Amino acid sequence: MFEEIGITQEGDLMINVGPQHPATHGVLHLVLTLNGEIIKKVDPHLGYIHRSIEKMCESLSYRQFIYVTSRMDYLSAHINNHACALCVEKGLKVEVPLRAQYIRVIMDELTRIASHELWWSAMSMDLGAFTPYFLAFRERERINEIMEETCGARLTMNYMVPGGVMTDLHPDFQKKVKEFIQQYKLRIHEYKELITGNVIFQNRMKGVGYLSMEDAISYGCTGPVARASGVKSDIRKIAPYDVYDKVDFNEVIEKGGDCFTRYQVRIHEMNESIRIIEQLIDNIPEGEIQAKTKAVLKLPKGEFYQRVETARGELGVYIVSEGAAQPYRIKFRSPGFSNLCALDHMVRGSKIGDFIATMGTLDLVIPDIDR
Amino acid sequence: MLSLEGISNFIHEWLNGHLNATLALLAEFVIVGVAAIGLFAVLGLGLVWMERKVAALMQIRMGPNRIGPKGIFQTSADTVKLIMKEALTPENADKILFNMAPFVVIIVAMLILVPIAFARNFQIWDINIGVLYVTSVSSLSVIGILMAGWSSGNKYSLLGAMRSGAQIVSYELSAGLSVLSIIVLTGSLKISDIVASQEDGWWIFKGHIPAIIAFVIFIIAATAETNRAPFDLAEAESELTAGFHTEYGGMKFALFFLSEYINIFIVCAIGATLFLGGWMPFHIGHWAAFNHIMDYIPSSFWFFGKTIFLIFLIMWFRWTFPRLRVDQLLNLEWKYLFPISMFNLLLMTLVAIMGWHF
């Protein structure tokens, strides 16, 4: 009987999870080796959505390649664009006006909140609770409307350019952001009532998917995954860019290392982002929104690296330039890739339900991993 | 007389007046069979619509609202679509078992419909072991699920069916013990006796604390037995695609889908009969005037109203809670529900002997 279903010699079962699967957020192909219900090994097979973004950027100019990077990690599109713009500005040595810096940071933090909301809803849906999806999207819709009014698009905004931002804020921007903050504060207790305080949810998340501090550092995990294991890895504090050194916010570090801790870290990060926005929204200085740059940008010969903190972890942009109008080589260090490598280590010896919960808290976006 | 009892009496007399006894009996069999299948069809359509609307309102959106007023014909449209789908039989599947499994599940659901009392004097067969019949026949549905999972030839389905089998067999214990608690109070297994004994108040009120505990345990065990969330890991979409019915398409899938809703209706009907009084209107003790007013509402309304309230409760659970992992589920049963229901049975026996119920 067992030979027919394809179990290997030792009596193990090999199951394919995805590429088309409701729980892998994107096209991720995982080969699980199971012994009954216990997982013995997880093997990710990547590349189903590889679109050669890095190669495409070699034939685009420095102004043009930014739009394609929003499609890498589409949930933090602003932050990706911000990273590329900062790297180009580093090469050109231009000074971004203060107003543009404030606007960039506010947009980044709004994107971070939107990304965490989507993470929360998709993770709850993986675990079987279907209602949080709609509650989170109600908040996310407000953020999308704010983006639509000012930037012109809801998901792939293409708003940051080398030198500043593309257009000035819409006159209603401040009012709408303040309304959003009010609504968010009224609704945040619902997240606690529905999911965080629920006994079923806590039993599924506590003690599951443990990642120690040493392992987090050796696998190169960054972002909330590493911060939940006690590693100080917030780029906004280590190497601040734009106005992050002028705002007062806490780096959320916890020591638990299991799924529930990673969950708590992201929920607290949303609250910290609200704090940052509150400090900045009333004090946006007047001024220009874009520094004066030439029509055709040419970076001097050399190598430039810039890292930022996206919603998933540390994104690094590495540009090698030969002095031409197009980059010679661009490389992106993606946060999801390193986080995914830690998955095998975290779920060995647990059950399938734990595996689903762990993958949910890692917050993977597959186009970010495959580029 | 416009009540269900009146209609059935009228048909009975008409048939016996015009045909000889055997033919009349056969004709009644046919009519009852057709009525049961008709009830299934209507219930299936109605309950799926109700589920979708309840889910939508809890998720701050509107449910189906395009096809028919308030979307009531949405399920008929879905049924037509399912009929037109290609129902493949996979190559590695065990053909006989694969094709038989949906029918086993539906036939078991129909069999349980027999002793339920829908209205005053309106039962298909009022046997003297009514409740025992229901609990024993409902155990047969496990066979259908295991057949479906095993014969699909798919690793996912096998995993799902095994989990589901373990779950259903365990939760039948708690369900059975809670049912027993009420039987202790009524002293009879016959459904009509149980309903008649609630003439001066429903058991959930008369048997105060032990009856309320038994009711809560019964609802939890019933949700687990019918593979509903939060215990639905047999068909957990995000974990195993669709569990034991992954390989089924078209009308066979429709039969599984339908049988799940019929099972929910049946366990809620049993719960309504035992705890909430079946077709008995809401009486308070011996207040004759109040009881007389309550009697004006027909008994079938009372029965269906109570059942739909319990169905709503079960749907409420589904759309609020996340799913339990399989070992947590079995943990819940063997370490929490089973000891509490055993203790509750002892408590209820004490209450019945000393006469401390109302």
Add this chain to the structure above:
Amino acid sequence: MFLKDYFSDVYHATKSLLTGMKLTGYYFTHPKEIITEEYPDNRKTLVMAERFRGEVVMPHDANNEHTCTGCSSCEIACPNGSIKIISKFNISPEGKKKKAIDQHIYRLDMCTMCGLCVEACPTDAIKMANTFEHSVFDRNNLIKRLNKPGSKIREGVEE
């Protein structure tokens, strides 16, 4: 001691479950909270954001004139080649040859709505409109010509 923990577990578990149920029960009984936008039925009252990037258009004024000089800045700025400029030479009354726009071909099926062409245009000839219903039955209808037939450039527009 064990019994006390056992019952306190059961009590806290039940309380958390009932709190969750209260929230969904609240949403069930308050249909005013529904946020669904009933799209095809509300087309008459739908207001899109002004800056929404739907498609590129070339605004023509009442005399059927536009301000496109055919300089190809938008074609160079577009990252994936969705714009193609076909220009012609106009002979002015003095006998000078002047470049003018013949056809401004815009491929809606390839456009990513990034807005770089609008930013690059020196005379503000093109802009982004906020229409979003672009579905057609024939793919060739997505290749549009932005300057209307018979239109010419407005007088006095510098290059």
